[in-house]
Amino acid sequence: MKPLFVKMPPYNNEEGRENVLTLVRIALKEGIDAITAANTHPVTDARLAVGRGGLSGQPLLEDTIRIVREIRLEIGRDVAINACGGIFTHLDAIRAIKAGANTVQLFTGLIYEGPSVAKNINLGLAKYMTQRGIHSIQELAKSEA
């Protein structure tokens, strides 16, 4: 059976955090396999044709790392977290994994770099781990390196 990932919106205040953590708890109770954290950030800007939109890409990374860390603290180790928002490089992926992610997802990186962005992240991760004698993502998550 295909795993079910549920995608959460980002948040940047206590009320948003509580709302998202409530959604996470409900999703877990319903038996989902993984949480994706997070989505585009809502922005309003008169220069946009409809006055609002969703911000993606590098400006999202710090929030992604924070949100992954906070959701991981909430749910323990049993459910996977897929980090999404501002991931462009293997170093971004490593930060997300150390914050508690099991996998990473990206979109905007594809627009800037093309499909090779996935290969480059994988090659970068493999090199980083080989150089440090790290054999798994679980080991990487715990490593001090």
Ligand SMILES: Cc1cc2nc3c(=O)[nH]c(=O)nc-3n(C[C@H](O)[C@H](O)[C@H](O)COP(=O)(O)O)c2cc1C
């Ligand atoms: C043009 C565009 C269309 C998107 N469409 C969707 C969508 O239909 N559903 C969704 O959950 N996220 C959608 N997203 C959000 C991305 O899946 C992703 O969560 C977000 O862009 C943050 O990741 P990134 O910084 O790697 O792009 C879209 C993003 C962009 C830029």
